[in-house]
Amino acid sequence: MTVSTSGIAQNSAPQHGPRPLPLFIDMLRGETAASPERRAAALAGLRRYQEAPRPRRTMKPARRRKGAARLRDHGGDGPPVVFIPSLINPPFVLDLSPGRSLIEHVVAAGFHAWLVDWGHPRPQDTRLDLAAHVTDRLLPLLARCDRPPLLVGYCLGGTLAVAAAALLEDRVAGVATIAAPWRFAGYGDPARDAMARLWREVEPGCRTLGVVPMEVLQTAFWTLDPARTVAKYEQFATADDLAAANFVALEDWANQGAPLTYAAGADLFRLLADDAPGNGRWQVGGRTVAPQAMRCAATEFVSLTDRIVPAATAIGLPDRHDVGVGHVGMIVGSHARERLWQPLVTWLRRPHSF
Structure with a gap:
């Protein structure tokens, strides 16, 4: 990559994101228009990110398979806990690094x-x-557990985990959701209208491709807070080595991810428009999913500072834990251990969970 005299990146970028790079450059140009110093810092951060060394990542072994889906064994002794990530990014954010x-x-x-x-x-x-x-994917994988598992769903994976728990009833020991959207009206009309416009623009192409590319969803996320997206690259330009390694690992996760199937992507945008789960009308397997009526133990962890899944979109379970860190910070941030990890373990250990 080279940089023009105007300070905007030119030519092809290295293989590492951010994706989509043209949109990122447009946001960078807009956010730093009044500050050449900020633009230079953000571009320096971008170059540092793209050129950073990456250790090889090895996924845990897949013990069970259903279609394209895998159930990977992370080991341990004791009751089974099945982590269900979002469809939108790779699953390894739940096991980011030692x-x-x-x-x-x-x-x-x-x-x-x-x-x-x-x-x-x-x-x-x-x-x-x-x-x-x-x-067709999650239930067959769970059916092969040797005892009723505890489900832990993150982001959209939490939404799917609730549906699985509702269908399986007493064949799951409990379900915990982390930053899971349910009441999609909680995004507010401006954000939902923007998502609807985006879908109208990209839907014909996605239908032809048969998938919704990750770049479409990343575009939606970035438009929620473009200033923060650019600012974190400014800060990364001068980060120390440990902070830099952590940034690269997390940004690689955020910029990777398989596309959604066309039907799943269309479904997601439809939920944003009609809020079927929040209105008690979302059907899975021929049954309406009602979280409040689930027979298993259930809890939800809700970020109070989340821009991706605002607190207003939470399910509203009686057992709710409010967390004062953001959507990703609650999983891998410096306060994640005390604010999410340990409270989750405390809940998993409750006798009624088994």
């Missing part, structure tokens, strides 16, 4: 941890909607 791993913490607390890896959609999966990800 010392920054919710799964590692849960294993050390005496549980056997499993991680759902949704995989990469295949050409025949284009009609696999969100409900089918539960019935």
Whole structure:
């Protein structure tokens, strides 16, 4: 990559994101228009990120398979805990690096941890909607557990985990959601209108492709807070080595991810528009999913500073834990251990959970 005299990156970028890079450059140009110093710092951060060394990441072994989905064995002794990540980014944010791993913490607390890896959609999966990800992928994987598992769902994975728990009833020991959207009206009309406009623009192309590319969803996330997206690269330009390694690991996660199947992507934008879960009308496997009526133990962890999944979108379970860190910070941030990891383990250990 080269930089022009105007300070904006030119030519092709190295293989590492951010994705989509043209949109990032446009946001950078707008956010730093009045400050050449900020623009230079953000570009320096961008170059440092793209050129940073990356250690090889090895995923845990897949013990069970269903379609493109895998259930990966993270080991441990004790009751099974199945972590269900979002469909939108790779699953490894829940096991980001040594010392920054919710799964590692849960294993050390005496549980056997499993991680759902949704995989990469295949050409025949284009009609696999969100409900089918539960019935045709998640439920068959869970059915092979040797005892009722505890489910821990993050972001959209929490939404899917609730549907799975509602269908399985007493065949799950409990379900915990972390920053999971349910009442989609909680995004507010301006954000929902913006998402609807985006979908109208990209839907024909996605329908032709049979998938919703990750770049479409990243565009939606970035427009929620473009200033923060640019500012973190400014700060990264001068970060120390440890902070830099942590930044690279997290940004690589945020900039990776398989596309959604067309049906799942269309479903997600539809939920944003009609709020079927929040209105008690979301059906999975021929049944309306009602979180308040689930027979298993259930809890939710809600970020009070989340821009991706605002607190207003939470389910509203009687057992609710408010967390004063953001959507990603509650999983891997410097306060994650005391504000999420340990409270989650405390809940998992409750006698009624088994």
